[in-house]
Amino acid sequence: xxxxYTNPRFPFRRPLALGRAGAEEAxxxxxxxxxxxxxxxxxxxxxxxxxxxxxxxxxxSEGSRAICWAKRxxxxxxxxxxxxxxxxxxxTWNTGRVFxxxxxxxxxxxxxxxxxxxxxxxxxxxxxxxxxxxAACEDTGLVDLRWRNRVLAVENRADGxxxxxxxxxxxxxxxxxxxxxxxxxxxxxxxxxxLPFTGQVFRDRFLIADVVMRPPFPAExxxxxxxxxxxGQSVLLHQQPDxxxxxxxxxxxxxxxxxxxxxxxxxxxxxxxxxPGIPFELEWVxxxxxxxxxxxxxxxxRTLFVGxxxxxxxxxxARGGNGGVQDADNLCWKxxxxxxxxxxxxxxxxxxxxxxxxxxxxxxxxxxxxxxxTPKTGAALAYRDAVLELAERHALARPLVNSGRLSRPxxxxxxxxxxxxxxxxxxxxxxxxxxxxxxxxxxxxxDWLLRHLNADGRFTLLAFDDTGLRAPAAPPGVGLVxxxxxEGAPGHxxxxxxxxxxxxxxxxxxxxxxxxxxxPDGHVAAGFRAxxxxxxxxxxxxxxxxxxx
Amino acid sequence: MTASLRTEPRLADxxxxxxxxxxxxxxxxxxxxxxxxxxLVILLANHIGDDAVLREAIALASAAAEQGGx
Numbered sequence: 001x002x003x004x005y006t007n008p009r010f011p012f013r014r015p016l017a018l019g020r021a022g023a024e025e026a027x028x029x030x031x032x033x034x035x036x037x038x039x040x041x042x043x044x045x046x047x048x049x050x051x052x053x054x055x056x057x058x059x060x061s062e063g064s065r066a067i068c069w070a071k072r073x074x075x076x077x078x079x080x081x082x083x084x085x086x087x088x089x090x091x092t093w094n095t096g097r098v099f100x101x102x103x104x105x106x107x108x109x110x111x112x113x114x115x116x117x118x119x120x121x122x123x124x125x126x127x128x129x130x131x132x133x134x135a136a137c138e139d140t141g142l143v144d145l146r147w148r149n150r151v152l153a154v155e156n157r158a159d160g161x162x163x164x165x166x167x168x169x170x171x172x173x174x175x176x177x178x179x180x181x182x183x184x185x186x187x188x189x190x191x192x193x194x195l196p197f198t199g200q201v202f203r204d205r206f207l208i209a210d211v212v213m214r215p216p217f218p219a220e221x222x223x224x225x226x227x228x229x230x231x232g233q234s235v236l237l238h239q240q241p242d243x244x245x246x247x248x249x250x251x252x253x254x255x256x257x258x259x260x261x262x263x264x265x266x267x268x269x270x271x272x273x274x275x276p277g278i279p280f281e282l283e284w285v286x287x288x289x290x291x292x293x294x295x296x297x298x299x300x301x302r303t304l305f306v307g308x309x310x311x312x313x314x315x316x317x318a319r320g321g322n323g324g325v326q327d328a329d330n331l332c333w334k335x336x337x338x339x340x341x342x343x344x345x346x347x348x349x350x351x352x353x354x355x356x357x358x359x360x361x362x363x364x365x366x367x368x369x370x371x372x373x374t375p376k377t378g379a380a381l382a383y384r385d386a387v388l389e390l391a392e393r394h395a396l397a398r399p400l401v402n403s404g405r406l407s408r409p410x411x412x413x414x415x416x417x418x419x420x421x422x423x424x425x426x427x428x429x430x431x432x433x434x435x436x437x438x439x440x441x442x443x444x445x446x447d448w449l450l451r452h453l454n455a456d457g458r459f460t461l462l463a464f465d466d467t468g469l470r471a472p473a474a475p476p477g478v479g480l481v482x483x484x485x486x487e488g489a490p491g492h493x494x495x496x497x498x499x500x501x502x503x504x505x506x507x508x509x510x511x512x513x514x515x516x517x518x519x520p521d522g523h524v525a526a527g528f529r530a531x532x533x534x535x536x537x538x539x540x541x542x543x544x545x546x547x548x549x
Numbered sequence: 550m551t552a553s554l555r556t557e558p559r560l561a562d563x564x565x566x567x568x569x570x571x572x573x574x575x576x577x578x579x580x581x582x583x584x585x586x587x588x589l590v591i592l593l594a595n596h597i598g599d600d601a602v603l604r605e606a607i608a609l610a611s612a613a614a615e616q617g618g619x
Contacts, residue, residue, distance in 0.1 A: 383591075
């Protein structure tokens with residue numbers, strides 16, 4: 001029983017459709033009220049799209065799940081109105097420290113440059129984030145949260161999906177115009193549709209021990225290869241709020257999961273690690289194995305797979321939860337545009353085209369990390385140890401040390417929605433890139449660039465000017481944000497952001513007269529030098545999936 | 550195609566190099582020897598620093614084992 005957190009219990013409300021003939025209609029149904037499903041529901045609601053969210057349980061995630069929230073995820077939650085809470089409640093860290101046997105091999109800084117609203121990572125247990133998401137969804141009045149509603153059957157049809165839903169008070173049928181399967185790695189929707197989920201199983205076991213303690217360690221990620229207190233295996237330590245620490249012990253494939261869960265045995269491992277001087281309490285223990293696998297396609301007609309239901313990775317690199325949030329970020333503006341009639345249904349194919357490669361990238365990194373952390377042959381072990389032996393004194397070996405390549409935002413290279421080669425200046429952030437933050441001044445007050453991009457949920461034309469007196473015209477449906485090199489003469493455009501440090505222009509690779517078209521998820525759709533209105537209009541159309549074949 | 554792996558003999562003192570390599574391995578058990586070789590590969594790979602050349606070398610080394618022997 002966790003000492004630092006008590007799961008809320010959400011009330012079951014009797015669905016109105018119970019006992020009625022025929023199926024209830026909903027435009028959007030989300031299956032799974034976990035991190036991904038709740039994020040998708042909130043993102044859709046922020047765009048004015050109502051949804052029904054079905055969850056078989058009546059609470060947020062139990063015990064220790066995702067803890068490391070990457071910068072891009074925090075920026076997405078910033079857009080959704082929750083970013084501040086992660087910063088306030090979570091533990092911020094930028095430093096990773098790697099140990100080999102009894103010595104420190106080296107340390108690294110994940111965000112060496114200043115001038116970003118959000119740090120490289122914030123650590124926070126997943127249940128806090130989910131609880132905030134539930135409250136935020138409720139506040140919108142657009143999310144119909146249905147706890148203890150279990151999906152029994154799914155019939156995928158041209159006009160959506162027909163669901164059979166079971167509740168404590170009986171069963172009903174629900175027809176979803178669009179179905180988002182956010183029901184996790186063991187997705188029932190995926191199984192109901194008979195879709196194969198293929199990939200690699202790793203023959204290793206890991207023990208998670210969350211402990212409460214007040215040790216003298218700073219907030220940083222610590223990773224041990226072959227430490228004296230756990231010989232031949234690896235150990236990972238992360239700080240969470242409330243005196244909670246996550247320790248991840250590699251156990252090897254032959255470990256007996258039941259025996260390893262024994263609290264006395266776990267406590268002995270933790271004591272060996274911490275030494276006798278640091279008292280601690282065990283909060284949570286689990287033993288897990290993992291796989292890297294994915295669905296071949298994430299879109300099946302009007303059913304879309306989001307998060308772990310679509311792809312599963314190892315925990316090294318914080319790519320599971322962060323990947324799911326970025327899936328939702330990618331999908332929701334597209335679904336809203338299709339539902340509003342602003343885009344053809346084919347726009348949703350780009351969700352698969354963009355997030356498929358992102359999932360592959362996550363799986364590739366995750367697989368490579370795992371191969372480094374758990375060498376399977378004598379040669380692999382020799383090379384790994386050789387890299388670590390060199391790393392302490394020779395910087396050349398450090399890039400080869402792979403204790404998890406920590407989640408970075410996907411660059412949507414080759415996206416069908418991108419306009420490339422159309423006069424974007426050299427050095428400009430390329431099409432497909434995620435947005436980059438910078439400090440700015442607004443009406444003389446310190447502010448952040450990203451807060452103003454896509455703030456209204458629409459496309460944004462980000463225009464760079466010298467004085468903020470001029471800007472290109474944004475086409476209908478596109479908001480305008482002007483960044484000025486110098487504080488403008490009286491009469492500059494309203495809401496101009498002053499790039500007082502020059503970091504915005506440098507990070508975006510833009511000079512006065514340049515402009516960047518950003519999609520509602522902030523990714524670059526196109527870049528221009530002295531754009532003609534027609535060029536912006538065409539790029540906007542392409543980014544909405546209206547490109548001519 | 551930029552640089553490619555140079556395969557003509559280039560060592561000024563091949564016997565001396567070989568002897569230095571053997572000397573480095575002297576007294577090491579198999580595991581330690583293996584790690585020494587691995588450290589050498591990593592140092593030399595970083596020195597070369599050209600991904601195409603390194604991949605060519607890996608391919609050549611792998612093929613030599615398949616074709617060799619007899």
